Amino acid sequence: MVPLFYYLVLSAILFGCGIAGFLMKRNIITIFMCIELMLNGVNLAFVAFAAHWQQLSGQVFVFFVMVVAAAEAAVGLAIIISVFRTRETLNVDRVNLLKL
Amino acid sequence: MPTGNLSLGWFVVVSVIKVLIAVPILLGIVAYTVWLERKLVGHIQNRWGPSRVGPFGLLQPIADGLKFIFKEDLTPPYVNKPLYLLAPILSLTLALTSIAVIPVGGWITIRGARIPLQITDVNVSLLIILGITSMGVYGIALAGWSSNSKYSLLGSLRASAQMVSYEVALGLSLIGVLILSGTFSLRGIVERQLGGIWHWNIFGGGFQFVAFFIYLCAAFAETNRVPFDLPEAETELVAGYHTEYSSMKFAMFFMAEYANMVTVACLASILFLGGWQGPVFGPPVLQALLPVFWFFLRVLFFLFLYIWIRGTLPRFRYDQLMAFSWRFLLPLAIANVIITSLVVALRS
Amino acid sequence: MLHLTLFSLFGLICVAGAINLLAQRHPINSALSLIVVMGSLAAEYMLLGAEFVAVVQVIIYAGAIMVLFVFVIMLLNAGEEERSPGSRIALLLGVPGLLVLMGTVAWVLIRQNLGLVSAGALPGTPPAIGRLLFRDFLLPFEITSVLILIAIMGAVVLARKEH
Secondary structure, three states: OEEHHHHHHHHHHHHHHHHHHHHHOOEHHHHHHHHHHHHHHHHHHHHHHHHHHOOOHHHHHHHHHHHHHHHHHHHHHHHHHHHHHHHOOOEHHHOOOOOO | OOOOOOOHHHHHHHHHHHHHHHHHHHHHHHHHHHHHHHHHHHHHOOOOOOOOOOHHHOOHHHHHHHHHHHOOOOOOOOOOHHHHHHHHHHHHHHHHHHHHHOOOOOEEEEOOEEEEOOOOOOOOHHHHHHHHHHHHHHHHHHHHHHOOOHHHHHHHHHHHHHHHHHHHHHHHHHHHHHHHHOOOOHHHHHHOOOOOHHHOOOOOOOOOHHHHHHHHHHHHHHOOOOOOOHHHOHHHHOOHHHOOOOHHHHHHHHHHHHHHHHHHHHHHHHHOOOOOOOOOOOOHHHHHHHHHHHHHHHHHHHHHHHHHHHHHOOOOOHHHHHHHHHHHHHHHHHHHHHHHHHHHHHHO | OHHHHHHHHHHHHHHHHHHHHHHOOOHHHHHHHHHHHHHHHHHHHHHOOOHHHHHHHHHHHHHHHHHHHHHHHHHHOOOOOOOOHHHHHHHHHHHHHHHHHHHHHHHHHHOOOOOEEOOOOOOOOHHHHHHHHHOOOHHHHHHHHHHHHHHHHHHHHHHOOOO
16 A cells, blocks of 8 residues: 555656756757657556546556557657768757858 | 455465466477477478487477577667666566566366466457557557667668557457457357367357458557568668677567467467367366467467468568558558458347 | 665656766766666556556557657757767756755655555545546546557658758
């Protein structure tokens, strides 16, 4: 028997690390991974609340979040590859002008 | 209650004992599959195979093991050391973990406690094996990348792309069986096929012979075996992703490949050939052990099939391999799912 | 007791993986830490009884999406991250700011008296989830399948070489 609060704190920690990495890191791929970390934190909150309110739709929603994360990862990484091909760098600070 | 009629403490003890029995047996089967392969491929090629070390060369795996232990364990200086060491450990660990959910027989009763002949039965055991298979890509990808060499990187990229593509066909081919069985639990899938040879999923139970063919092709590609072994063929890319590995680490990749073969053979016999069914007679001890023997016979049949195909077929070119998965197996698997679900829906 | 022990163990592995993701300079090490986070989250889901979601997390998130990430990192091979002045400021301001934010969230949550959750609280078996997915949530299900189709087409078009 674990208090629900513990699960939510774990979810908040993961989400917080995701935000911290998103703001702190300079490599595009690492920033993208921090977005995935945030999504995972949110998934944990969904499942914890589903168990608390005994509603299975929480777990179904996690399924949808995963699917959307997969679609977003595919397109996002394709965009990153295109950016790398034209600018030869993955550093966000250097991808700050529309002009090459 | 998944622990049967055991208390939690006894369940843990019994599970640990099952693990301690299952893992050495699995490693022994892996070692002797290598012997079987060398003998059979030798006979296909009209030569003897190992025949000098012990009768029929039966001590050859032991000699090989000693050789691997005593070989010089060379770590090239230009590799990424943590990932270089992690990759074979990851491959072998994942390959050995799938035995945890594979049932090899019915139940045995020891002092009033009914113990399943399976380390653990979960509701989602088939999905767990699929999950372990999809994690297996990392061992190969990290091995190739950390080796810091062109051959390794190309070999590992090809192998990973091949494994990821065939995973889709593998998963879809299993859906027909799942629709018929209604459960992901491997024990439940076998128990649905009880009643004789006509009830097996490949024959009258579900007519899943197309799914069987797709599963075999996809599993051969997942385990990187001929005719899909381009990523590790010696004549192609030196040795693919394990070019820079020597002695024990190479042995771990080797063992992981054969352990994956054994897992595929176990899964194929559970899903399509009725698991552990066969004539059962005699005293209770024999009644508990005979199903294990029939299961082992099916696994042996699939290993023999693997080795037979290895000795006979040439290998696919890489673009042929990928086209085969995406343009042939995938539409066929989807058609199988549609037809199976139509039949099941119309029947009920 | 066992539930608390297992939760703490996997929770610690999660947090360690998340912090390692931030601390590592090379993206491949961050990717591997993220895989560790996802694996331990799958164990946490199992503890809450969501077995289907846990296995799907391993198969899709750790076994497919992260493979995509690892592929891209291996192929692009852009090397380690540099420390620029902007990132140092973000580190100095961001980490304490984040701690304050999360502390506020935790303080609000703990005052709610939310109650206990038992191990295996809501068994998310595949039949139950399937029933929900194909009856109540059929429209979102179909829309996500169209979304995946769009993503596939988009990725193929974007990653193609210009001639």
